[in-house]
Amino acid sequence: MTVEHRGWRTRLLTLWLPLGVSLVFALFPFYWMAITSLKSNQELYNRKVMPLIVHHPTLKHYVDLLTETSFLEWTWNTFLVAVVSTAISLVFGAMLAYPLARMRFAGATMVSFAIAATYLVPQPLLFVPLADLINRLGLGDTLTSVMLTYPTLLIPFCAWLLMGYFRTVPIELEDAARIDGASRLQTLTKIVLPLCGPGFISAGIFAFTLAQNEFLYALIFLTKTEVRTVPVGAIAELVKGDVFYWGQLMAAALLGSIPVAIIYSFFVEHYVAGLTAGSVKG
């Protein structure tokens, strides 16, 4: 290849410069979040101070956030909702994916069409009827309302991804198990599922971050402090009329992002696999 001979100047222009600009663009808002949350109000609202660094760091906004608001409660709600809806989605996703990947049955085309259609239906299309439905079921202001609605956003993706993983299991393994007298259910639970761990991790991580990200349903269904999730709590309660509590907002934004970022950093390869599975393989 000729690349090696081009020298550092080309390398700088075609690699490091665009990469550097992209990284600054991508990461600056997080830097800004972090330093804003550490500034005192005097520093925050003083236009004469150079804003790019913190001159007198303080944890006051974090203390206020954790003691004066229900932030911890919101964090717990967000976590609980994300875990439950991810679990439901993985189970239902697998129940849909296995027959579609391996079996012939009447209506299979219809089922896979329904999954694709669900995937493509954007949330804002359904929030008005769902709001009415949730009210009639008496589920307004309960975490159950979002635990029931989030899986509708997550199941299609989980099913699609798991289908790909189920297909990679050699059919001979399943045949062998069947010949040895295993039932279909046993074949699934004893042979197929253990081999598809990475698929469940990918789908699970993806579903979990999506559930943490959801805003519209939470905004509509959860109007009481004690049931709110972090995004809705921050928007609804750290902004009072026209007054923005910027320090606390940034602290909340940062603390709310950290759990997702940590989980993501542990499973980044799985996450990328999940992200690209649909488009590259499909």
Next chain:
Amino acid sequence: MTAVFAPAEVRRRPAFSLGRWLEREGVFSWLMVALPVAFLVLMVGYPFFYGIWLSLQDRPVAKPGVFIGLANFVNDWHDPVFRQVVVNTFVYTIAATLLKMVGGLGLALVMNQDFRFKNLTRALLLLPFIVPTVLSTIAWQWILDPAFSVINWALKVADIADPGPSWLGNPHLAMFSLIMVNTWRGLPFYAITLLAGLQTISPELYEAATIDGAGRWTRFRYVTLPLLKPVIFIVTMFSVIFTFSDFQLIYVLTRGGPANATHVFATYAFDVAMGAGQFGQGASIALSMVPPLALIILAMAIYMRSEKS
């Protein structure tokens, strides 16, 4: 010789066995898919059709609805805000998608070289996409704050403008800002997915092209682009659907303002349904997204089919 017909052994049908019945492919499959399918029908299918029914009613919140036919849609048609919403949504979707597509492809090409800390860089670049949108948008709101915007501080220090513009207060700049923030969030998704697509292209193809005398541009134009086209297409379609129906980002940054300059279908439907309590009217606004989205999906399906054949 008289043939002696031995009475044929009556072949007894095996007794019905529940276990064996459950093992039949068709039965087992439906036992598996029945529950999730019922769930999706109840939580997606039913609301979808119920939404259509709502859109045909005058239905204030907490009151019984009255069937009024297509009156809500006629209202939309004559509503100047609705017309602006249509224009806004298209401007927002087209501009943001183009930026994300071109920027994402560029970044993917840059990333498709060998360099140190490649995995770390990829992980960091993907952060905007994984962090909850509302939380990162709050940071952007502060970056674009009318009084304390860091961009305006930089403009002032660089002696370009003092005071700087009101990023979210001016109608055109507000739309511009939204498009930038949407690009910031969505570009990594394009870049990482297209990068994965690039990595599936065999290096031998490039070597062959180079031997045939193809330069950088020619290799990109005649090797990379055609092979990447299906991936670009799928990514773009997904992105278009979710940009077209975007809610969070706009709700947090501008709530559709100033003077409806950034209202899109989702935020306007939300305002009408939840703010003004007009469920029927709100449902009709949300449903107006369906025809353009259906056209997009149809185009995708037709394109994919023609590519495969």
